[in-house]
Amino acid sequence: MIVIKVGGSEGIDLRALCMDIAVLIQEGQQLVLVHGGSARTNQVAAQLGHPPQFVTSVSGYTSRRTDRETLRIFEMVYCGEVNKGIVEMLQAVGVNAVGLSGIDGRLLEGKRKETIKIVDGTGRRMVLRDDYTGTVEHVNTALLNLLLANGYLPVITPPAISEAGEAINVDGDRAAAFIAASLKADKLIILSNVPGLLRDFPDEASLITRIDPAHIGEFMEHAQGRMRIKVLGAMEAIEQGVAQVIFADGRIAQPVHAALAGRGTVIGAKPL
Amino acid sequence: MIVIKVGGSEGIDLRALCMDIAVLIQEGQQLVLVHGGSARTNQVAAQLGHPPQFVTSVSGYTSRRTDRETLRIFEMVYCGEVNKGIVEMLQAVGVNAVGLSGIDGRLLEGKRKETIKIVDGTGRRMVLRDDYTGTVEHVNTALLNLLLANGYLPVITPPAISEAGEAINVDGDRAAAFIAASLKADKLIILSNVPGLLRDFPDEASLITRIDPAHIGEFMEHAQGRMRIKVLGAMEAIEQGVAQVIFADGRIAQPVHAALAGRGTVIGAKPL
Numbered sequence: 001m002i003v004i005k006v007g008g009s010e011g012i013d014l015r016a017l018c019m020d021i022a023v024l025i026q027e028g029q030q031l032v033l034v035h036g037g038s039a040r041t042n043q044v045a046a047q048l049g050h051p052p053q054f055v056t057s058v059s060g061y062t063s064r065r066t067d068r069e070t071l072r073i074f075e076m077v078y079c080g081e082v083n084k085g086i087v088e089m090l091q092a093v094g095v096n097a098v099g100l101s102g103i104d105g106r107l108l109e110g111k112r113k114e115t116i117k118i119v120d121g122t123g124r125r126m127v128l129r130d131d132y133t134g135t136v137e138h139v140n141t142a143l144l145n146l147l148l149a150n151g152y153l154p155v156i157t158p159p160a161i162s163e164a165g166e167a168i169n170v171d172g173d174r175a176a177a178f179i180a181a182s183l184k185a186d187k188l189i190i191l192s193n194v195p196g197l198l199r200d201f202p203d204e205a206s207l208i209t210r211i212d213p214a215h216i217g218e219f220m221e222h223a224q225g226r227m228r229i230k231v232l233g234a235m236e237a238i239e240q241g242v243a244q245v246i247f248a249d250g251r252i253a254q255p256v257h258a259a260l261a262g263r264g265t266v267i268g269a270k271p272l
Numbered sequence: 273m274i275v276i277k278v279g280g281s282e283g284i285d286l287r288a289l290c291m292d293i294a295v296l297i298q299e300g301q302q303l304v305l306v307h308g309g310s311a312r313t314n315q316v317a318a319q320l321g322h323p324p325q326f327v328t329s330v331s332g333y334t335s336r337r338t339d340r341e342t343l344r345i346f347e348m349v350y351c352g353e354v355n356k357g358i359v360e361m362l363q364a365v366g367v368n369a370v371g372l373s374g375i376d377g378r379l380l381e382g383k384r385k386e387t388i389k390i391v392d393g394t395g396r397r398m399v400l401r402d403d404y405t406g407t408v409e410h411v412n413t414a415l416l417n418l419l420l421a422n423g424y425l426p427v428i429t430p431p432a433i434s435e436a437g438e439a440i441n442v443d444g445d446r447a448a449a450f451i452a453a454s455l456k457a458d459k460l461i462i463l464s465n466v467p468g469l470l471r472d473f474p475d476e477a478s479l480i481t482r483i484d485p486a487h488i489g490e491f492m493e494h495a496q497g498r499m500r501i502k503v504l505g506a507m508e509a510i511e512q513g514v515a516q517v518i519f520a521d522g523r524i525a526q527p528v529h530a531a532l533a534g535r536g537t538v539i540g541a542k543p544l
Contacts, residue, residue: 104371
């Protein structure tokens with residue numbers, strides 16, 4: 001079992017990914033796809049007069065400020081435009097995809113953070129209370145296995161759902177890591193618009209090709225911006241028993257085959 | 273088995289519907305929910321600078337002009353905002369809903385119309401070729417039964433999918449009729465923002481309370497605008513073996529229980 005996470009950043013070739021997935025399925029691979037939609041959400045939110053805001057937690061992670069109106073737009077883009085766009089592309093190449101958000105069937109359950117402690121641009125600490133964000137703590141693997149056993153490819157997107165039944169924005173990379181661990185997947189492949197983890201971002205020649213899982217924490221210093229949370233997700237996946245996490249390039253042809261051949265940053269055992 | 277269709281018009285109380293569904297499920301009813309999202313699509317399309325257009329076919333039915341950009345917005349609203357909004361409301365009242373578009377798992381398969389013959393405001397006939405609309409011709413009942421058998425409530429929305437794997441806009445009422453017939457449902461309840469079929473629209477006192485299925489065609493003359501296609505859907509459901517179709521009020525508390533008690537326009541056998 002391989003869990004593939006694909007970001008929503010510009011440059012990512014979703015059509016190439018869908019064609020690659022069709023080949024992998026013909027080769028007998030069991031797959032689950034998780035996707036984001038951050039860049040498009042920014043555009044649509046601006047168009048709808050509710051421009052995106054980002055906050056930085058006191059521990060240094062950046063996340064989207066998610067009030068109820070942002071959540072509505074988030075669902076339009078992630079669950080509507082992006083999810084159905086990917087499902088349609090997969091169907092067009094013969095993959096019987098089923099798109100699901102974390103709300104559907106309580107697929108991704110988590111705890112809503114009652115408050116978020118953030119640091120503003122001037123270093124001042126603030127507490128947000130009307131934010132709908134959280135972290136995935138439980139995956140409905142029964143629903144995923146039901147679909148997989150019946151020949152469907154699950155295509156999963158945030159938001160998740162809280163115990164109280166509220167939609168909550170969760171990080172897609174960490175959600176994918178949690179899904180991979182819950183499904184006891186062998187591999188988690190995280191595709192973005194860079195070739196992997198870079199020693200000197202954005203110099204693509206500085207690609208880190210291998211990381212010993214025992215030393216992954218030391219590599220956090222090389223992670224910039226959004227890549228920090230991807231490294232956190234990778235650490236969480238490895239800690240929970242996923243043998244291999246690969247950060248790989250989502251802009252190229254056959255991106256999953258390339259990742260499986262060792263192109264990218266491979267964390268864990270040697271590539272196939 | 274009851275298939276419930278709820279429109280996306282203003283005034284419809286989705287929260288009351290979701291609470292009613294929770295009670296029906298506790299009472300042991302097997303349900304499938306189908307929804308629209310037309311009014312919100314009009315608003316969002318206007319906000320995004322791609323205002324809605326409607327066309328009238330030569331046979332007199334009104335439908336949304338669906339170019340590729342409209343389809344993108346349509347999916348944002350129907351599959352994102354509205355579908356996930358309803359699924360979240362159902363989850364909050366303890367119903368384990370799973371939202372699906374017709375693309376997911378090829379749930380609603382249909383034929384894309386190669387051309388659409390329309391009549392413009394001056395009576396002139398025109399042919400549209402870049403439209404993505406069609407009619408449902410096959411329902412993946414295996415997927416619906418799989419979810420129902422495992423305790424999930426399917427919440428279904430257009431678009432459907434063509435044989436070539438393209439998303440196509442299909443009428444929600446006729447899709448619901450086809451789903452009801454395919455699932456061999458006993459009843460199809462169509463909730464909108466009127467009490468049922470009105471003899472003199474919009475006079476709500478002119479409600480037609482019973483229609484003999486053998487004479488449903490004669491009632492088409494009373495149907496105005498969007499109600500015409502609802503009557504067409506009802507005819508199709510009855511022809512395909514659904515025993516009872518009820519047009520009922522989606523603005524009231526316990527709308528499904530009210531419909532089952534005979535409030536609305538009942539087509540077919542006597543109400544329970």
